[in-house]
């Protein structure tokens with residue numbers, strides 16, 4: 001049994017959640033569920049990033065105080081995550097007192113250690129990124145990510161000596177080749193460090209919506225500087241050293257590719273400066289794109305994509321929660337960009353879910369109900385499906401361990417395909433009741449039992465339903481995977497239920 005601490009980025013509360021934010025969260029949830037299935041001790045953290053200029057501007061625009069606005073928007077994230085069946089262990093809000101306390105202690109430690117100094121900052125700022133740019137890094141004076149105008153800023157600020165960590169960071173990357181995955185993203189972060197690091201401004205005086213700098217209360221910390229620390233707040237930094245020691249060595253941050261620099265350069269350096277080890281692993285995912293354009297709140301606000309069309313709730317109402325989760329996990333490899341389209345969701349739904357999985361369960365349940373008096377027979381120990389199941393199990397272990405839900409699900413669906421082919425080959429619907437029929441049905445039921453376990457991190461609700469329909473007691477995740485993965489355990493405990501179609505086909509002419 002191991003330990004697994006997984007985090008999502010915390011989401012800005014300038015606007016409601018959308019399918020892009022659901023992407024990070026569903027992937028983290030499925031990874032957490034996989035590790036719980038293994039019997040690991042798991043902590044899954046998500047939450048909202050509530051300070052900074054972007055949130056305070058959004059509140060003002062809507063005629064609200066920032067706290068009131070952020071209370072409302074944060075609640076919308078919780079609602080969306082509940083609807084997506086996200087089983088987080090903690091939901092952090094950066095406006096909570098526990099977070100302010102941890103931020104002040106963590107940055108206080110960096111200050112005490114001599115890595116923070118005062119200077120004048122002069123440069124350009126993008127409110128959408130909440131980030132500073134040099135003229136060189138801008139594109140014709142505009143933000144390289146959002147294409148929006150950058151604001152000239154001149155402020156007396158506190159700076160973090162990031163430049164002092166260049167060599168230590170390079171050494172850390174060399175000694176920990178798996179610190180950042182996938183490798184392409186690791187190389188990107190490494191090259192960025194190798195290109196030379198400049199000190200960064202970490203406080204602002206021009207806004208007051210933030211965590212106060214404990215040694216200079218005229219200043220608030222720049223939002224990224226407070227936000228990153230949430231990963232430590234949630235495990236008790238500054239309040240409970242034992243919890244920090246328990247979870248920090250097992251930390252995994254799942255993040256989108258546009259926030260690599262913060263997580264893979266600043267954050268490990270900040271940890272080093274505070275006298276802490278960097279997080280143990282950062283996995284970087286790509287973007288969901290609509291017609292080649294990133295789907296994000298800031299771009300929508302600037303007149304790009306209409307996000308209200310693809311709010312998680314609307315998708316769930318249309319397809320059901322588990323099909324939406326399945327699509328987000330299955331369609332794109334977690335690390336690459338992927339195209340998001342409603343046609344794509346419908347296609348996956350009709351092929352993988354209705355035709356393959358739904359059809360398999362329906363066929364097997366119907367034959368058992370009609371020809372085996374509703375009681376599922378036991379599998380053969382030397383079934384030809386056994387090898388297929390065992391290789392699907394190995395591929396699942398590999399896929400989930402490597403933060404690749406897509407490849408894990410591919411393997412599970414090849415077991416589904418093999419089981420459907422096995423049924424086609426034997427055509428049990430034409431067989432007479434008897435031993436030969438029992439053998440075929442027992443094997444197919446065993447494959448379905450294993451599929452319900454393997455697919456449960458992706459589709460927890462549907463898998464429980466399948467488990468029940470095939471006459472098993474409890475749920476697919478009751479037993480630890482080391483036990484439940486072994487071929488041959490299916491025992492028809494209850495009466496098999498034909499039930500309504502699990503995935504009624506959706507017309508592609510929507």
Ligand code: MSP
Pocket residue numbers: 008009010011012019020021023024049227228229230254255256257258259286287288289294295296297
């Ligand atoms: N608040 C910061 C993160 C601070 S973490 C200490 C932030 N918030 S965000 O709301 O803008 O984005 C949160 C996450 O959602 C990022 O990982 C981002 O990549 C992800 N996504 C936003 N739009 C996305 C897509 N279109 N596709 C995939 N993920 C996307 O950044």
